[in-house]
Amino acid sequence: MPRLYEDTVRNLCTMTLSISSDMGPFWDGYRDPLASVGITLNELPSYAWVLPAVTPPASLPYATRCSHEQPPSDIIFLMPRLTCGRDAQQQDVVLKLIDKGTMEDQIYRTLSGFVELYDTHAFPCILPPIAIIESPYEFSFVAMPMWGSQYKLVELQTVRQILTFMRCALTGLREYLRSASVSYALYDFDCAVQLPPDTSLKDCRRPPLESTIGKPDYHPGDTWQGELDYNPFAFDVACLGNLFVYHFAEVITAVPLLAPLFAKMTTSRIDERFSAAEALEFLREVEQDLMPDLLDSGVALKVDYDPVDHPDLYWSRLSPELQRQWNSHRPPPLSWANRLLRRLCTTTPGYKTVMFIRRCLRAIFTM
Structure with missing residues (x-):
């Protein structure tokens, strides 16, 4: 199973990658392991993923694919860290790479523990992960229902x-x-950030x-x-x-x-x-x-x-x-002090200096 081009998914997101030439071999390397857990990846003939022509009906948390989301060539454009496929019931799913131990990873694992998210009669309007699939490296795959496309x-x-x-x-x-x-x-x-329910x-x-x-x-x-x-x-x-x-x-x-x-x-x-x-x-x-x-x-x-x-x-x-x-x-004009601070903070030394002064002032006035 191939590694990422970078140590973390976060670093991967900063790279300019080709969906076909760079990420195609990566996803191909995981076709068989993912198939063994019931997820079949779609085809990637060039720069976009091919969607199957039809989707069998299903209840929540799956969504019906709308007619306006069916372009003539039945393709979907995704970022390099995303791919799409089908689960064992032939439902459309999206897979996403996430770094282990991050807030996002924690949120998905928390959601996967709430059985009511998977109850079609009590669906609380949060898409749950269908599965969190571990890799031997510092990233995991999160499989979720394909819900819809961007509205302009x-x-x-x-x-x-x-x-x-x-x-x-x-x-x-x-x-x-x-x-x-x-x-x-x-x-x-x-x-996303996971905060206590009583947060002000x-x-x-x-x-x-x-x-x-x-x-x-x-x-x-x-x-x-x-x-x-x-x-x-x-x-x-x-x-x-x-x-x-x-x-x-x-x-x-x-x-x-x-x-x-x-x-x-x-x-x-x-x-x-x-x-x-x-x-x-x-x-x-x-x-x-x-x-x-x-x-x-x-x-x-x-x-x-x-x-x-x-x-x-x-x-x-x-x-x-x-x-x-x-x-x-009426929107107030930016004060001269904020204009000066913004100018200073455009450089790394200036930003660090302003942060240092603010920390010192906070420490003094909270003593």
């Missing part, structure tokens, strides 16, 4: 659809637990390095000034707010009060930032005042990072009267 937000066409998406993204999952109108599942925990949303603090995990496109600057810790819940709200700004800034022309919502979700003054519940309440109040004709009107979305980096670009879409009315929500 540019496919949203009306104000109603966009606001519905925003509301669903902000709504706590508990509201959907007994609803038959939607099927959903949490999956893929490589960026306001006072929780985590190491700043965790804020660098994952795709950085929507990350706020909460740890760009050499902070010693950060609030992951406030950070997540800002990430979601930046996603809204990136995709939906054009909608402000039709729904002006989205501008103050975006501003309070992404403000650099973290103690003034909306919580997810506050953002949801604000959005619902905005929706209540909108006429049906407006909700059903079409919107041509235009993705743009500029409003994320320069909030005045979307704020300027408000009329002067609304700008005055909602001035308390």
Whole structure:
């Protein structure tokens, strides 16, 4: 059985690899061992995995493959650390490489111990691992049901659809637990952190390095000034707010009060930032005042990072009267101190110096 190109899966993710020439031989080396435990890998003729033409019906936690997820060539594009295949019941599964001993590994092993995750009558909307398959090296394979494909937000066409998406993204999952109108599942925990159930949303603090995990496109600057810790819940709200700004800034022309919502979700003054519940309440109040004709009107979305980096670009879409009315929500300019700290922290020596000074100050003021 082949080793990885790197010592860890984490290091593997930093490499530029060819799915066919680099990872193809690796996965081929595990075809027989995986088949011996009931998992048959799909074919990899070139740069994408081939999906079987049909999937037999099955109950949760498996999902029906939707018709729009069947491209003419029946292929699926996956990252190098992922592959797809079929289990002994011929259901679509995805296999993922994970490092042993990591938080992700711990989460999967915790989930595998909850038998209710595998009960089709009590499915709690978390995709469980079908199996954790050990290797002789420092990584394992996690097999999970194939659930669906990426949905592109540019496919949203009306104000109603966009606001519905925003509301669903902000709504706590508990509201959907007994609803038959939607099927959903949490999956893929490589960026997840396992916290105690009584963790405070306001006072929780985590190491700043965790804020660098994952795709950085929507990350706020909460740890760009050499902070010693950060609030992951406030950070997540800002990430979601930046996603809204990136995709939906054009909608402000039709729904002006989205501008103050975006501003309070992404403000650099973290103690003034909306919580997810506050953002949801604000959005619902905005929706209540909108006429049906407006909700059903079409919107041509235009993705743009500029409003994320320069909030005045979307704020300027408000009329002067609304700008005055909602001035308390206006995105504040970055202070000169934070601008200086960000500049210092762009270099390794500067970042280490700022962190050292912050640690000293914290030690002095907490004595």
